[in-house]
Amino acid sequence: MERAVIMTGIGGQGIQLIAKLLAQAGIREGRQVMMFGIFMGMIRGGSSESTVVIADDEIVTPPIVPEVWGVLAMHPEGLPALAKKARPGGVLLLNSSLVVASPAWDGVRRIAVPATDMAKEMGQVMAASMIALGAFAGATGLVAVESLQAALGDVLPPHRRKLIDTNRACIAKGAEYVAAHDIGAALPG
Template structure:
């Protein structure tokens, strides 16, 4: 069984870090993972995307997909483009602080999380994607929150090691604040 995740936002929101964190946590859990990240020429404010494909056996196709089981959308500029790519029955985690457009496409479950607002409350607006990722893990059970947190020191760049504690709080707060929407990634998800 395979699951796909599309992640999008703008540079500076932590999309690439979030994608690497989830990919490594899934790998550590014994799953096969393929990841592709891309971003515009600007460091902050340009489009940034990542695609993860995760499965319980070897992944043979490249991580470029036209449709996906799930998405994580951090900025309204890309919300429609990505939520429309989620297959019916899939799930979208949407940063409701910055994504206010409605309605969302029919046939998908939408978990709205005020990720930027929560990160701002934590004093780390740059950790907004980690808030949303915590909610994604809660909403899908794709991997356990403790697995994600345990992986954080391995993927956090050394120059950001001082942010380890606040990034862990961001993950756990997003997990705790996720609504009751639950779309299990696996038949026996780890939620």
Template sequence: MSKTVRITIAGFGGQGVMMLGQVIAHAGARMNLNSLWYPSYGPETRGGTANCAVTVSTDAINSPVFARADVLFALNKPSFARFKEKVAPGGIILYNSSLISDADGGENVKAYGVPANDIATALGNIRVANMVMLGAYLALSSFFTEEVIEDVLRDFLGGKKEGMIAINAEAIKAGRRHIEEGKK
């Protein structure tokens, strides 16, 4: 059976947009699926805009570009405004409700607010807000398993950043809990 997920991840530079996309793409590859990560940068400084497209599929991926995403991770308000109309009917929008207060995803799209910055700050490191968002997605989708994601994180954060593995894993669990407990 054919299975594909197209994901747009967008936010300010420094929010971990690119790392989040790479983790998802590598998780797909780890699962022996076709996987593609396509970055797009605004001004290449911290605080500039950044977004990436990720496609993971059982089928061949013919293009890194897609018209409609199945999932949108909106880490800030400008990104939400820019990409919300590009989510396919039946799609999911995960938005960082720490920075986006009034988010309407439109008809035929489910929008979930995740206070990623607040949760990450409570965990002791604002830089894991991206992993909070990933955990929320894992609660809503069976496409990836938490175990595969954590394996990829160990690869990404080995060496000098090895001390970050535990807090990233905890951030994923906290994001998952937020959705599973029915918070919005």
């Protein structure tokens, strides 16, 4: 099995961080992993995108992929361009707090999670991407939620490590959301 996932949003939403977290969780599970991040400017509000490829065997996909199995979209910025990369049988997880409309993607399973609203309710608006990543893991089974939580110490910078427990709770909240809404794991394809 080889899965390519693109995470997209804007600067300040934690796209590069959750991509590193997904990659590290895959490594913790003994899988092969490749990651490639792109961000337009080093300021909040610029476009941010990262591709993570996770495989059971040697990765044959280049880091810039022509098609992807999964998309995690935190913001509508750049989302229309990704429609042509989405592979039928894949999954699109939308932060429905900010992405209110998206193009129809034939054969792609759409999952709407109000990640920003959930983060606000938890008093952790900066952790919306962690909620979305937890939901993505819970809905797809790509990596275990516990692997994401365990990898936080590997990817959070020292000045953010005091937030490990908060981020673990946000990841769990996302997974709980998809479980409560009967969004099953282990998508085929």
